[in-house]
Amino acid sequence: MSETRHTKILIIGSGPAGYSAGVYASRAMLEPILVQGIEPGGQLTTTTEVENWPGDTEVQGPDLMVRMEAHARAMGCEIIGDIITSLDLQKRPFTAQSDSGTVYTADAVILCTGARAKWLGLPSEEKFKGFGVSACATCDGFFYRGQEIVVVGGGNTAVEEALFLTNFASKVTLIHRRDELRAEKILQDRLYKNEKIEPLWFHEIDEVIGADSPLGVEGVKVKHSKTGQITEIPCKGVFIAIGHAPASELVKEQLETHHGGYVVVEPGSTRTAIPGVFAAGDLTDHIYRQAVTSAGMGCMAALDAEKFLAEHE
Numbered sequence: 420m421s422e423t424r425h426t427k428i429l430i431i432g433s434g435p436a437g438y439s440a441g442v443y444a445s446r447a448m449l450e451p452i453l454v455q456g457i458e459p460g461g462q463l464t465t466t467t468e469v470e471n472w473p474g475d476t477e478v479q480g481p482d483l484m485v486r487m488e489a490h491a492r493a494m495g496c497e498i499i500g501d502i503i504t505s506l507d508l509q510k511r512p513f514t515a516q517s518d519s520g521t522v523y524t525a526d527a528v529i530l531c532t533g534a535r536a537k538w539l540g541l542p543s544e545e546k547f548k549g550f551g552v553s554a555c556a557t558c559d560g561f562f563y564r565g566q567e568i569v570v571v572g573g574g575n576t577a578v579e580e581a582l583f584l585t586n587f588a589s590k591v592t593l594i595h596r597r598d599e600l601r602a603e604k605i606l607q608d609r610l611y612k613n614e615k616i617e618p619l620w621f622h623e624i625d626e627v628i629g630a631d632s633p634l635g636v637e638g639v640k641v642k643h644s645k646t647g648q649i650t651e652i653p654c655k656g657v658f659i660a661i662g663h664a665p666a667s668e669l670v671k672e673q674l675e676t677h678h679g680g681y682v683v684v685e686p687g688s689t690r691t692a693i694p695g696v697f698a699a700g701d702l703t704d705h706i707y708r709q710a711v712t713s714a715g716m717g718c719m720a721a722l723d724a725e726k727f728l729a730e731h732e
C-alpha cells in the first residue's frame with residue numbers, strides 16, 4: 420500500500436537550488452521535504468574542479484554537493500532518495516506521485532529540477548567529459564589560458580561561447596555542420612571580426628582524441644559533412660554548445676515555459692503563475708546557468724514560499 424506524506428514545502432531536486440532552498444526553508448522552521456531525483460547533487464556531481472564557487476578557490480563538484488546536502492540535513496531538511504514521477508498542481512495541497520510509491524502532498528512546491536546540456540552522444544566525448552570536454556565556457560574557459568580550443572555549434576550559445584573563450588584561448592575553431600550560423604547577426608559580426616576565431620564549415624566532430632594518463636584532450640577528428648573526409652585538429656579543450664534542455668517534463672502542461680522549456684517566473688522572484696508553486700535554478704534560467712545563481716534562486720524560492728505560507732495560513 421502506498422504511503423502518503425504531507426509537508427508544508429516539497430522541494431523537488433537536489434542541485435545547488437534545491438539544497439539552498441532546503442537550508443532556508445528549514446531555518447524558517449517549515450520542515451521541508453526534499454526529493455533528490457535520479458541525480459543526487461545535480462549537475463555539479465558530473466564535473467571535477469569548480470573554481471567559481473565563492474569561498475572555495477577550488478573545490479571538486481561532487482565534494483561541494485556532499486557538503487551542501489550535509490548542510491541542508493543539519494538544518495533539519497528531510498532529504499529523500501526518490502524520484503517524482505508526476506505532479507498535480509491544479510489544486511492545493513499539491514500532489515506528487517513518486518517512483519517509490521509514496522505520495523507527497525504539499526502546501527507549497529519548489530521546483531529545482533535543473534537542466535541538461537545537450538551532448539553529441541559520442542563515446543569519446545563521454546570519456547573526456549570534465550577532462551577537456553565541457554558544455555560551459557563560463558565554468559571552464561579559465562582552464563584553457565593560452566591553449567587552442569574548439570567550439571561546436573552554430574546558434575547564439577555557440578557564438579557567445581566562442582567569443583567569450585577568446586579571452587583565454589590562443590585560438591578558437593568554431594565547428595559547424597552547415598556553412599552559415601543561426602546566431603543573431605550582431606553576434607555573427609563580432610565573431611567574424613575576431614581574429615582568434617576560425618570557423619570550420621560543413622564539419623562535425625567524429626571523435627575526441629587524447630591521452631589516458633593523465634586523462635586529457637589532445638585534439639578532435641572532424642568529418643566533412645559532404646565528402647566524409649576526416650581531418651585532425653589539435654586542441655586542449657572541446658566546448659559543446661548545441662543547447663540545453665530544462666527538466667520541465669513534470670510541469671510543462673501546467674506552467675508556462677519559454678526559450679525551449681524553461682519555466683517562466685515573475686521577474687525578480689521565483690513565483691510561477693500558480694500561487695504556491697515556485698521555481699528556481701537552471702530550470703528557470705536560460706541565461707546564467709551557474710551553481711551560485713541557482714543557489715541564490717533556491718534561497719529566493721524558500722523566502723517566497725515562506726511568505727506565501729504565512730499569508731495563506
Ligand SMILES: Cc1cc2nc3c(=O)[nH]c(=O)nc-3n(C[C@H](O)[C@H](O)[C@H](O)COP(=O)(O)OP(=O)(O)OC[C@H]3O[C@@H](n4cnc5c(N)ncnc54)[C@H](O)[C@@H]3O)c2cc1C
Nearest residue numbers: 432433434435436456458461462503533700701708709710
Ligand atoms: C560538467 C558541468 C560543469 C559545470 N561546472 C560549473 C562550474 O564550474 N561552476 C558553476 O557555477 N556551474 C557549473 N556548472 C553548472 C551548474 O552545475 C548548474 O548551473 C547547477 O548545477 C544548476 O543547479 P540546479 O539546482 O538548478 O539544478 P541541477 O544541478 O541540474 O540539479 C537538478 C536536480 O533535479 C533533480 N531532479 C530532476 N528531475 C527530478 C524529478 N522528477 N524528481 C526529483 N528530482 C528531480 C536531479 O536529480 C538533480 O538533483 C556545470 C555544469 C556541468 C554539467
